[in-house]
Amino acid sequence: MSTQSIAALFGLSGVPAEAVVQVFDDVSNPYIPSVNSDYVFRRDFVRELIAFLTFPSGDSLYVTGPTGSGKTSGVTETLGRMNWPMQSVTAHGNLELNDLIGHYALVSRKEGEQPSMQFVYGALATAMREGHVLLINEIDLMNPAELSGLNDVLEGRPLVISANGGEVIKPHANFRVIVTGNSTGAGDATGLYQGVLMQNMAAMDRYRFTVVDYPAEADEVAIVTKAAPGIVPTVAQAMVKLANEVRSAFVGGDNHPGQLSLTMSTRTLVRWAKLTLVYRKAEKPLEYALQQSFLARANEVEKVAVIQIAKDVFGQSWA
Structure with missing residues (x-):
């Protein structure tokens, strides 16, 4: 890893020159998000996101704000500039924990080769093993019971894949979990966001929150x-x-x-x-x-x- 100026990397004015961030040197990973050179960063969000990525302290990050305010783009643009690989999933009412972990499927190792049944790792398992960021968008659309299945992983415990012979994946040091939502997990009192569900209080207790409103x-x-x-x-x-x-x-x-x-x-x-x-x-x-x-x-x-x-x-x- 190398050190770069936050002001230069994110095009932020007013940030002290001595403020730096660690950036991965490997730019070849296909899971590094692409960047938009014209993207306009917001100082507070960059500060809070970098603080989480650098010092997670056992937390996951919940990014909340109104629709189209830049929650997802703020995360992906930041990770792209830090060369931090990411696994991205958009939640919905039928998303299950097993969809994030993985499943068996017929897979051919080479084109034209006879397929065989193999375990295909999901976004969660891949991110934990490889040290990627797991980004789950629209998290408040997910069934609370299924989302609570992430609790052990969010606390830093290994992922045990019983469907794959009890395989154990220990969390990589660079593994992080970031979720986005229009609510804060307490449901939608406005009635404007259809499908938003009230989430389990114990699950929400495992996140630190950052709010992304519309820009100045x-x-x-x-x-x-x-x-x-x-x-x-x-x-x-x-x-x-x-x-x-x-x-x-x-x-x-x-x-x-x-x-x-x-x-x-x-x-x-x-x-x-x-x-x-x-x-x-x-x-x-x-x-x-x-x-x-x-x-x-x-x-x-x-x-x-x-x-x-x-x-x-x-x-x-x-x-």
């Missing part, structure tokens, strides 16, 4: 302009302002509920910017692109409300 306005403008080169900076600023207005209308206030049933994520914002460039020859490119990237999901009343916000934000340039 200046950071989000930088994300949009990097993702969609050619967008005029003033237009990018107006797009971000519109997104924040929509989010405020979605959340509501102390004395009144939200006026909108959907919100605009950073992912949607970037999609809108890219499509605006694609349809720049259209009669109303901003509105045309917004329809495809966001408005099609809204009801008629919400569409009118968002369009009115857009007209107020963009002024004459909306047309």
